[in-house]
Amino acid sequence: TSGPEKREVTVFAAASLKDAFTELEKSYEASHPGVDVRISFGGSSDLAQQIVNGAPADVFASASPSTMDTVAKADLIDGRAEVFAVNTLRIAVPQGNPKGIRTLADLTKPGTALVLCAPQVPCGAAAKQVAMAAKLTFKPVSEEPDVRSVLGKVAAKEADAGLVYVTDVLSAPGKVEGVDFPESADAVNEYPLALLKKTGQAQLAREFAELVRGQAGRDVLTRAGFGPP
Amino acid sequence: MTLPRLLWVPALLGFAVIVLPVIGLLDRVEWARLPALVTSDAALSALGLSMQTAAMSTLVCLLLGGPLAFVLARSDFRGLRVLRSLVLLPLVLPPVVGGLALLYLLGRNGFLGQLLGVQLPYTTAAVVLAQTFVAMPFLVVSLEGALRTAGERYEAVAATLGAGRWTVLRRVTIPLLLPGIGSGVVLAFARALGEFGATIAFAGSLQGTTRTLPLEIYLQRESDVDAAVALSLLLVVIAIVVIVVARPRAVEGLR
Amino acid sequence: MTLPRLLWVPALLGFAVIVLPVIGLLDRVEWARLPALVTSDAALSALGLSMQTAAMSTLVCLLLGGPLAFVLARSDFRGLRVLRSLVLLPLVLPPVVGGLALLYLLGRNGFLGQLLGVQLPYTTAAVVLAQTFVAMPFLVVSLEGALRTAGERYEAVAATLGAGRWTVLRRVTIPLLLPGIGSGVVLAFARALGEFGATIAFAGSLQGTTRTLPLEIYLQRESDVDAAVALSLLLVVIAIVVIVVARPRAVEGLR
Amino acid sequence: MRAQFRLARGKFTLDVELAVEPGEVVAVLGPNGSGKSTLLNLIAGLLRPDTGHLSLDGRDLLGAPPHRRGIGLLAQEPLLFPHLSVLANVEFGPRAQYRADYRETALRWLDEVDARAFADRKPRQLSGGQAQRVALARALAADPELLLLDEPLTALDVDAAPAMRGLLRRVLRTRNRPAIMVTHDALDALVLADRVIVLDAGRIVEQGPTRTVLTRPRSPFAARIAGLNLVPGTTVDGGIRSSAGVFIAGRGSAGAGEDGVAVFSPAAVAVHRDNPHGSPRNALRVRLAGMEPHGDLIRLRAEDGLAADITPAAAAELELEPGQDVWFVVKATEVGVHAARGGVWGRD
Amino acid sequence: MRAQFRLARGKFTLDVELAVEPGEVVAVLGPNGSGKSTLLNLIAGLLRPDTGHLSLDGRDLLGAPPHRRGIGLLAQEPLLFPHLSVLANVEFGPRAQYRADYRETALRWLDEVDARAFADRKPRQLSGGQAQRVALARALAADPELLLLDEPLTALDVDAAPAMRGLLRRVLRTRNRPAIMVTHDALDALVLADRVIVLDAGRIVEQGPTRTVLTRPRSPFAARIAGLNLVPGTTVDGGIRSSAGVFIAGRGSAGAGEDGVAVFSPAAVAVHRDNPHGSPRNALRVRLAGMEPHGDLIRLRAEDGLAADITPAAAAELELEPGQDVWFVVKATEVGVHAARGGVWGRD
C-alpha cells in the first residue's frame, strides 16, 4: 500500500475511563494527523493479565495500584507509574432518595437494602475502609464483584443505597442521586498510568500520557467526576 | 458403519481446540496452594450453592422446557416459527442484560414482582431463576432437534394399541428420546453451572445465599488470578464428575 | 400424534420464563434514543464484527466439531466415555477463565504461542478462536445426541449400494441429520454471538478489531445502562433474524 | 362400523364407503397402491380424511384421537418398539388399557404365535418372520373393538403362515368383533373373511360375500386372484358333505362336523364324457350350462355353478356343448377342505 | 464366492460354509429364524463373523468394508432413503460408483419395475408394494458383483409378483454374475435359482441343484415347501418337449425354443390303469417303481422319477403294485411351463 505509514498507539484503560479516554482519543488524533489511537477497555486485572502475557500495549491506565503492581513486577513498565486521577466513594440512592438517606450511618438502618462491592475488589476495599473509619458495620444484601453491578441495583431501585464512585453517580443522571459523606476522604481510589517497555511508539505514547496528565486531560477527567491526584 | 478415516483429522483438531487450553491452564496451577484454596470456607460454600442451584434449575428446565420442546416439535399452528425463534432469546441476550430483564420484571418495582408480592432478588431462588432463564433454550433446542429426528411412527403404533397420550409420552416417546434428553440435560446443567452474568445482575452476590462458584471465581480473580484459576479447575472437575456419573448408560442410546 | 393437552401448561410456563423478562425489558427501552444509539459508529462496527466472527466461528465449530461428534457417536474404543466428558470442559469453565487459558496457551509466553510464533491475541482471529472454544461443545453435544437417535440403518444400506464412507456421510448421514445439525448450529452461533468473557480476556476490546457487540454493550454499561439495554435488544433482534432466515425449512426435518 | 372417506394424496384419491357388521370379518383385496393401507390408516385415525364420517357401534369416531377409537391396527411393517423387550411390546396394549392381567395376557399371546422363547429379547434380535409374529401378538393382545390387519401373514415361512392363519381364524371367530384384513392371498380371504372388498385406484370395484367374489369375480383383479370352485357344506372325515348331500373327498385341517367349504381350482377339474374310474376320488356328474373363453383357456360352467378350465384343444376333442351331461373329475389331493366362517356363509 | 462363517448371536449360532460359482444363482430356503438374513448380512459385511473367511473372485473380502466388497444387498425391509426422491434413491448406487449415466440407469430400472410414475415422490408417499419395487430397482441399479436378495418379492400383488420374478430372471441371466436369494416360495427358487440351500437353526441341512432339492427333498422343511414333479426340456408352443422326446402340454410365459421345465405337483397327477381319454392333455404311460406313505397320502413313484400323490382309498381301489404300468394323467392347466436357468439344468 502507498501513502504515509499509518502509526498507532495502543492504550489499555480501565473500563471506568471509557468516556473520558474516548474524548481524549479524539483530541489526540486531531492534533496528531495520521496517528490512530486504539483503546482497549476492560477490567483492570484482565488488562494486566493481558499485558503480562504479551499484549501489544503502549500505555496502561489502571483503576487500581495493585493491578499496576502486577505489570510492574513483570518488569514491563518504562519508568514509573504515576497516579493521574483519583476516584472517591459516594452514596448512590435511587432518584428522589425514597429512604431519605443523608449520612453514612443511615446505611445501617434496618430495612435499608444496601448493596456494596465485595471487599476483594477496590470499591469494596474502599467501602470497608470508610466503614472502619466511621466505626460502622454494614449488613449488605449483596456484595457485588464490580461497582457497575452496585450501580445497576440502585438504578433499578432494587437497592435503597449503594456505595459507588463519584464517576458512577454522574454516569446515571435521572436514575440515581449522589449523597456525599465526609468519610469518603479516607478511601481514595487512585488511577495510575504507565508507559510500557518494548513499544515501537514510545514517543507517541509519551505524548498521549502527557495529554492525559495535562490540562486538557484534567478538564475531561474532572467533568467525568475524577479528582486530581 | 465405520467412519471415514480422514474424519479423524478435524475431529482431533476440534478436540485439541477444546482440551489444549485447559491443559495450558493446568500448567499454571500452583498445586501447593490448591488444597487450602479449594477447602476455604468461601470456596466450599460457593461450590455447594452452585451444585444445588444448578441441579434445581436443570430440573426446572426439564419440567418446563421439555414440554415446550414437544409443543414446538409436534404441533402445527400459525406463528410456530416465530415462537421457535423467541425461545432462542436468552441464548443471544448478554446474560447481564438477561439478569436486568429479570430484575425489571420480578424486582420490587417490577410488574410481576409487585403482583406476586414476593421478594425474589438476593435470594437463592433468584439464582435458580436466573440459571433457568439462561439454560432453558439449550434444553429446548437440543430436545426439539432430537424429537424431529426421531419422527412419530412409534407413537402412532402406540396409539392404535389404545395408549393415551400420556402413556405414549411416558412409555414410547421419552424412552426413545433418551439420548437427546441426555444431551439437553447436560447442556442445560453445564450452562447453569457456569452462569455468571444473569445471576450477578438479578440475584446479587452474597456468600452462602447467592454467591455461586463462578461469582466466587470472578471475585477471586480481582485479587489473585492464580487462585481463581485453581477454583475454576475445581468447578470443571466437579462438573465433569457430576455429568459422567449422572449420565446413565441408557442415555447413550440404542444402537 | 396430538400432544396431551396438559402438556401445554408447563410449555406455556416455560415459554413465559423466557419471554416475559424480555418483554419487561422492552418496557424500559427509551425508544426515542434508540435510533441514534443503534446507528452510532461504535455500535455498527461492533455489530459488523460480531456477525462476522460469530459466522466464522460457527463455521469452524461445524468443520471441527461435526467430525468430533461423529467420532464420539460412532466409534467405540477404550476411553471414549472420558473423551466425551472432556468435550464438556468449555461448557463449565467460566468463560473468562477459558479466555485466560487461551491466553496462557497462545500468548507470547504460551507454549503454542512460542511454538507457532504468531501473535494471535488482540486480533480478530483471536475473537474467532475464543468464540469457537466456548461454542464448540454445544455443537458437538447436540449433534452427538441426534446421531445416536438417528441410528445407522440407512448408512448400512448405502454401503451395500457401493457408496464409500464419504459418500455415505455426504448423501445419507448428513441429510438425515439436518434437524440435529440445525439445532447444533443455532446453539453454537447463538453462543458465539453472545460470547463475552473469553473474548475480553483473550482478545481484548479494540474497536473494529476485537470489540464485538457484547463487549460494546459491556462498555456502554459503564457510562449508560439504558444504552446498553437498547444495544442488547439490537443484538437480540439481529440474532433472531439471522437464525430465522438462515435456518432453512429443510432443517426442520422430515415429518 | 360404517365409514365413508374421501382423501386426496397427490394424484391418488381414495373415495370409499363401507360398512362392517358386528362380528363380521372383511377382507380387502387390491393391487399395490390401490389404497388398502390408506383405508386402514383412515379408520384407525392415523390419517384424516378430507371429508367423510366414521362410526362404530353408533359412536361417531371421526373426531376421536386414535387411542379413543378402540381400533387396533397391525400395520404393514412390524414396527416393534425398539426400546422394549418382546414381552413388554406385547404387554403394551393391555397395560395401556390398565388391565391387571397384562402379563398373563401377553404371555398367552406369545404362546399363541409361538414366540414365547423370544420374550426377553429386544426386537432388533429377531428375524423378520419372528418380528411379524410378535407384532401380530401385540395387536391381538390389545384386544380392540375393531381389528385392522394389514398383510398380517407376510414374511412367514411355510409352517408359520398356515399356523398364524389358523390362529387368526380362531381368534376372529371367538372374539365376535369385527375385523378388516388386507391381503394379497385369496386363501386368507377364504379362510378368514365373511366378505371381500376389492379396491382399485382408490375405489371399491367389487364387494360381496367371500364365496361370491372368489367364485364369480367381476373385476379383473379379483378374477386374477381367485376364480375358485367352492362347495359349502359340513365337514366329514376325509372331505365334506355338500348341502345337496354330495360327498366330496378332500384334504385339510378342519375337524369333522364343522361348517366348511371344499375349495378347488377350475384348472384342477378334468372333464370326461364317461366316468373314467381312475385314482381321482371325485367324479361329479354335472350338466354343462355354458362355455366361455377365459384367458387362453375355455371355462366350462356347470348348472350347479362349478367351473372347469380346460385347453381349447381338449374342448375341441371332447366335442362339448351346453346342455350336455359330463363328468367333472377332481383328485381329492387337489381339494382343500377348510372350516369357513360359520353361519355367515349362508347369506348370499 | 466362497464363504465360511461362524457367528453366535445369543442362543442362536450360525455355522455355514458355502460356495457360489460365477454366474450361479443360489436360493436360500429355511424356516423363520433359521439364519438366512444373518447369512446375507455376513456376506455383505454388515455383520462380522466370530470366525470365518470370505472371498469373491479370489479377492479376500472379510476385512473389507461393505462398500469395497462389490456386494449388493436388498434387505428384508425396503429402507428407502426417506430424504431422497424415488429417482434419487435408485440413482444412489450408480452415482456412488461415479457412473456418468446414473440418470438413464435409474430411469431404466424404474421402468423395469414399473415405478417410473413415482420418480419424483418421496418414499413416504409410496405404498408397501411400490416401495418394495423401488427398493428392488435400487438394488439392481447398483449392479454389484454379487447380488444378495432377501425375500425380494414380498408385499407384491398377484400381478406384480410374477412380473418382478420375470424381471429378476432376465436380469440374473443376462448379468452372468452370481446372486443369492432368500425366499419362502418354491416357485422363486425354481424359476430363478440353479441351486438351493436349505438352512435350519443356523446350519445347512440340505443343498443341491434346484431340481433335485425340489423334487426329492431330504429335509422336512424342503419337503414341505416343495416336492414337485419337474420335467426339463425345450419349450414348444403350448408346452414342453422333454429330453426324452415326450410332449407335455402346459401353460406359462416362456417363449418357444427355450430351455425350460414343466412343473406340476404330484397331487395334480391322476392315476389310471387305462388311458381315460378325457379332457386332460397329458397322459403318460409309466412303470411304477415304488409306493410310500407321504403324510396321509400315498406317493407313487414312477421309474422315470415322476411322482403322484393319491389317497390311500384310491390306491386300494386301483390295486396298484410296483412294476405295474399305469397312466399318469395331468391336466395341461395344472402344468406350469417355466423357462429355467439355461444350461445349468443339465448339471446334476
Ligand SMILES: Nc1ncnc2c1ncn2[C@@H]1O[C@H](COP(=O)(O)OP(=O)(O)OP(=O)(O)O)[C@@H](O)[C@H]1O
Ligand atoms: N403421502 C402420500 N402422498 C401422495 N401419495 C401417496 C401418499 N401415501 C400414499 N400415496 C399413494 O396412495 C396410493 C395408496 O397407497 P396405499 O399405501 O394405501 O396402497 P396399498 O393398497 O396399501 O398398497 P400395497 O399393497 O402396496 O401396500 C398409492 O398409489 C401411493 O402411491
Ligand SMILES: Nc1ncnc2c1ncn2[C@@H]1O[C@H](COP(=O)(O)OP(=O)(O)OP(=O)(O)O)[C@@H](O)[C@H]1O
Ligand atoms: N442381535 C441378535 N441377538 C441375538 N439373536 C439374534 C440377533 N439377531 C438375530 N438373532 C436370531 O438369529 C436367528 C436368525 O435370524 P435371521 O434374521 O437370520 O433369520 P431369517 O432366517 O432371516 O428369518 P426370517 O425368515 O424370519 O427373516 C433368529 O433366531 C434370531 O432370533
Ligand SMILES: [Mg+2]
Ligand atoms: Mg399397503
Ligand SMILES: [Mg+2]
Ligand atoms: Mg430374514
